[in-house]
Amino acid sequence: MIKALLFDFDGTLLNTNDLIIQTFMHVLNERFPGQYSPKDCLKFLGPSLKQTMSDIAPGEEDAMIAKYREYNELHHDELVTQYPDVVSTLEQLKAIGIKLAIVSTKRNGMIDRGLSVLGASHLFDVCIGTDDVKNVKPDPEPVLLALERLGVNKEEAIMIGDNSHDIEAGHNAGIKAAGVAWAFKGPEYLMQFKPEYMLHHMTDLLDIVKAG
Structure with a gap:
């Protein structure tokens, strides 16, 4: 689950x-x-x-x-610009009890600024930036730290991103990973790294979590 x-x-x-x-x-x-x-x-x-x-x-x-x-x-x-239905999907995920985290190679202050622009600061339980770790993605350290702070097991989480570093960091930490088809480099690039899921739309996450 x-x-x-x-x-x-x-x-x-x-x-x-x-x-x-x-x-x-x-x-x-x-x-x-x-x-x-x-x-x-x-x-x-x-x-x-x-x-x-x-x-x-x-x-x-x-x-x-x-x-x-x-x-x-x-x-x-x-x-910066927004992708379709990101915030509304996050709100729906939060409403059904899914814990949400950010695992980024940005400084924490710039994550906060981006979340403010997005209007999603209130939705995340944990934010891991470069200020929190010694080793950034694809090293598993930031993913493992997020799991620890969320209080969830590896089989209960998915790492989601637009780059090879995101997929590899998830796999290196022992969790499933999802690529996003709106990645600038395209879904074909991401498929090389064998994510378990490919999101063609943000709302795909609702079906994934409901399926367990």
Whole structure:
């Protein structure tokens, strides 16, 4: 029986793809003029900011992250958009007793800001961000911490996300995983990582939890 749903945030509950890509382009064009395109930035969706900046500019991570965060925070509210029926589905899940958690590679403060824009701050029992863990997804640590704080067993939870890191983190923690077909990289990309479920619409979760 499913008692808890763990969600990635960016690209899963809130459409932050344009925000993230525009922010990377702003930072990268300043440091590496003309070397990156928006398409190149797709591979940066999912990994932690620290990991990505370490790969792009070793030794300059702190400065690059600071520039990223400055632009990202300034333009956050204007560039994010909502996916259909996310909040209404979360409300229905909450009403039938499902525990809800966020497991993200974002800082906790930015998760809170995104939830505020989404109008869903009141719906989540637990939020795990980078401030809570030493190891981010696909490491199982954040998923296991969420399960512990929710007080549920592994067989009672599903990890849901739009990226390989989400599916792998769920599996590495010993729980089932679901991909979302609205992922920027597409459902075919996610199917490579063998999620137990593929959500074509947020409301699919209602059928999944009712089926047990």
